[in-house]
Amino acid sequence: MFRGPAACDDRGVNQRLTLRRPGKAGPGYSGRWLAGVAAGLAAHTGLPVWVVRAVFVVLSVFAGAGVVAYVFWWVTVPAGVPTRPEDELPTERRRLAPRLTTDADADAGAQERHAASLADRVRLSGPVSRLAVRDIWVGVVLLSSAALLVAYRAGWDPVASWVLPALIGLGGVALAWSQIDATERDKWVGGGSGSLLRSRTALLRLAGGVVLTMLGVLMLVGQDTPVSVLAQATVASVAMVAGLVLVSVPWWIRLVRQLGDERAARAREAERADIAAHLHDSVLQTLALIRSQAHDPEAVSRMARAQERELRGWLYDDRREPGTSVAAELKDLVAEIEDAVAPLTVETVVVGDCPPTEETSALLQATREALLNAFKHGAPPVSVYLEVTDEVAEVFVRDRGDGFDLDEIAQDRFGVRESILGRVRRREGSAEVVSRPGWGTEVRLRMPVDRQGNGDKKTEKNGRSRAATPGTVPATVEGATR
Amino acid sequence: MTTPATPSGSTQSSVSIPVPVVLVDDHHLFRTGVRASLDDRVTVVGEAFDVDSAVAAVHEHRPPVVLLDVHLPGGNGGGGAEVVQRCADLLTEGVRFLALSVSDAAEDVVSVIRAGARGYVTKNIAPSDLSSAVVQVAGGDAVFSPRLAGFVLDAFGASANDIAVADDELDRLSKREQEVMRLIARGYSYREVAGELFISIKTVETHVSAVLRKLQLSSRYELTRWAVARRLL
Secondary structure, eight states, X not given: OOOOTTTOSSSOTTXXXXXXXXXXXXXXXXXXXXXXXXXXXXXXXXXXXXXXXXXXXXXXXTTTHHHHHHHHHHHHSOEEOTTSOTTSOOHHHXXXXXXXXXXXXXXXXTHHHHHHHHHHHHHHHHHHHHHHHHHHHHHHXXXXXXXXXXXXXXXXXXXXXXXXXXXXHHHHHHHHHTHHHHHHHHHHHOSTHHHHHHHXXXXXXXXXXXXXXXXXXXXXHTSSSOHXXXXXXXXXXXXXXXXXXXXXXXXXXXXXXXXXXXXXXXHHHHHHHHHHHHIIIIIIHHHXXXXXXXXXXXXXXXXXXXXXXHHHHHHHSOOOOTTSOHXXXXXXXXXXXXXXXXXXXXXXXXXXXXOOXXXXXXXXXXXXXXXXXXXXXXXXXXXXXXXXXXXXXXXXXXXXXXXXXXXXXXXXXXXXXXXXXXXXXXXXXXXXXXXXXXXXXXXXXXXXXXXXXXXXXXXHHHXXXXXXXXXSOOSOOOOOOO | OOOOOOOOSTTGGGSOSSEEEEEEOSOHHXXXXXXXHSOTTEEEEEEEOSHHHHHHHHHHHOOSEEEEESSOOSTTSOHHHHHHHHTHHHHTTTOEEEEEESOOOHHHHHHHHHHTOSEEEETTOOHXXXXXXXXXXXXXXXXXXXXXXXXXXXXXXXXXXXXXXXXXXXXXXXXXXXXXHHHHHTTOOHHHHHHHHTOOHHHHHHHHHHHXXXXXXXXXXXXXXXXXXXXXX
């Protein structure tokens, strides 16, 4: 059988992809026209999309069979990623699991991440809401035209009294069914503050759909009946529906609960797989390397240290996007120096954080020189302390060597004088070196940071919404151009 | 490499050397390592490997210091913090807990401190420093590693706006406490902090104990959040 390129990558030859409609705003979204049924079927069967679409159009001519089939699949096939096997983790989850967050954490601890995703949400909500409205109209038009088509072929007069009620009813059904996509979409766009608003519109749509359908049915059934009888019948039928709903409540609740349990189990499984993969990829390999190089203590200690650092970062740190955190840059810098200068480790303590600016990168350059100096001339343990407040970023590099007298250093030795002190002072920072015999040496660097101003500059340059520092939600989210 | 502020000497007089210690860690290998690395100022009188055995061992030996791993199996899943809570009746009898962990996570540190531990050191601490820290805790002092001081500054705020106005304010550090914390975070020992601020070592210890108390009692948002994350509240 012919297989489309998406279906036959390196996976088993006989394995067919699960039938899924591409979800809104998810992967494969660009391939869908209406509800993604054709795109999903194409990926499932391996046929080109245009063939599937043509089949639908052709079938529609025969008493609207194509339309019926389309609607049937739209209702029954859940949204997903048609070009990816179900049992595989999405790429963003495949390796590093996100930090375990509680509700409280999600509120505040990960504001940084929230700030990032806020931009995504803002970007998405505009077109997505427009698309939903468009889809409803397309659905209504399609259904009505199909109904009209059927009517014509049956030889009935289209203006006969039952057509209008039927159209109204169908419109109501379409309105209510458009919810299928809305709920699926939530999975991609993510919860948060937007979901409240969305659930309200969803409820409105559902209510509108129910009312419309009921109106249509009433008009259809009770054409010649007197109003009083009609009212009685309405009350009776509503009461009956209410009774049915009441009776089936436990069943619904159980269904919802099962769904939740299944989701939780899946998440746990994915997490476990992540951790296993990570341990295998990095830790086990490092252990194997260590065992094979056991005769070289320096290499062993270096590998152990690097692995420990990586694992720590993986377990305890919030991974930040590169270029958004001075603290992360400092940690990278310390790691690099630890790797270069074998037998020493640095105690790094960071308080506060901000996005990098030219000033902070000069500060970190100076820190790097100070650290190298500490390793070269001082003695362990070496401590680095970075503190970022609203006005100033400070770095202290301390070692416990014998200390030295700054005045005794020859003027032509650039190490301390130029690369550390000069670098910071040129950018209106201040720097001093304190050194006492038997106490060690401390390099104190202080750099004023105009966080607001620099943040704005950065935003313009990168075209990204990074105006605020981690821990504060940005006041403005500007056009994300991705 | 964690270098906790080394003991001052002023409080050691009240501590009988060697200090009996109960060692709690779920890894046998690690317990052996710690036992071997502690010097003659400390003697291990008991060991435990999970929450329940730890509670039993501490009640049996009533040591002045318990070296306690933060992550422990058993019990209700509360780890080291649960051990401290279930031994709360002994806290008044002079049993003190020193948390010992590989974890860098703020919620781990804060949870065990808030449960009542007198200090927090990481497991890659130098052996002699660990013994010193035990002696220090036995003497009633708090042991703040640079990293713990960093957490404190992170939680209470490091800028000038975060300085307490009133002395009895629990949610903010006083100016002096902030300075002490900052110096400890920079890697200074208590003695060096005292020299830097022109105060006595005893005063430094008082400040550190005050910070520890605030860390345990404050309802600052960050602290309660970390505690909630570990189901402590």
